[in-house]
Amino acid sequence: MAETPNNSENMSRRKFLRNSGYVAGGLIGGGIIGGLLGANLNDDDNDKTAKTDTNAAHSSNQAPIYFTNPEQFAVLKAAVERIYPKDDNGPGAVDLGVPFFIDHQLAGSYGNNTREYMQGPFFPGSDFQGYQTPLLRHEAFDVGLAGLQSYSQQKYKKNFAELEGEQQDEVLKAFEEKKVKLKAVTSSTFFNLLRAATLEGVYADPVYAGNTNMDGWKMKGFPGHQMSYLDKIDSKEFQKIKPNSLHA
Structure with missing residues (x-):
């Protein structure tokens, strides 16, 4: 048989x-x-x-999942690229897919503050008390990106995405230093959210839409998700390990 x-x-x-x-x-x-x-x-x-x-x-x-307005998405792309620009070390935020990472995060639990208490009463907080706004994160991004656009038009008579790099830096610096008035959220709070989300998109696993081709990891020499290091742990020489994503 x-x-x-x-x-x-x-x-x-x-x-x-x-x-x-x-x-x-x-x-x-x-x-x-x-x-x-x-x-x-x-x-x-x-x-x-x-x-x-x-x-x-x-x-x-x-x-895009969250951003349905191309103009709004263009502002986001331009802003994250100035925060993490392309240079001789490797690709910038746009080439690394960061705008899509942020878009997907805003469409999910992060953007809706799902696991955080978001009921009133609301009082002004200090810069050391974490997230201090009644707005959900996706709402804070909506307000902040609109603020980048309106401030650029007011100061330079152009859309933010159309400005020269140094002009975009000046706008972002004004936001970082809390010099721009926004509704229900400070400009510095928005800038810090944007900067943190940009860096997270650069180094997150590609399964979350950022870190395209694991290039963010490659620039840092980070191995990503390895099944085991048993074949390398006893080596006395520095080990260069090809990064691995959750995708493969």
Whole structure:
């Protein structure tokens, strides 16, 4: 009688470990990882298509969810690029997908302050008391981006995205120093939110739409999500490790 094929022949140990990584990532990434997991568990062990699948999954993240106004999104792109500009060290915020990272975050729990107490009464807080505004974060971004636009038009008679780099820096500096009056949120609070979100988008896992091609990690020499360091931990030499995303 013919022997029943062993399932291990259809799923190599490497494939199993990789898919286990998807499961762990799913606890962090939510539904995005879930969709990838189902597809990869049923695939043959074809590593040649892994990179293509990763790029396709990342490309699907490169579309606005929260921002429906192209002008508003253009202001965001211009602002984050000045905060984290392209230079000789590597790509800037736009090439790293940061605007899409921020867009997706604002559409979710972060942008809606889901896990924070947001009921009144509201009192003016100090700069050392954390988030101090009755606005949800996505509302604070709406107000702040509109403020960047109106302040630029008032000062330079141009939209923020049309300004020269040094002019954009001057506008952002005015916001950082709380010199611009906004409704229900200080300009410095908005600037700090924008700056923090920009850096998070540069270094977040690409599954969240930023850090395109893991270039943010590559500039820092950060290995990302590795299954194990057992083969390197005893080495006396510095180890350069190719970064790995939750996508692959």
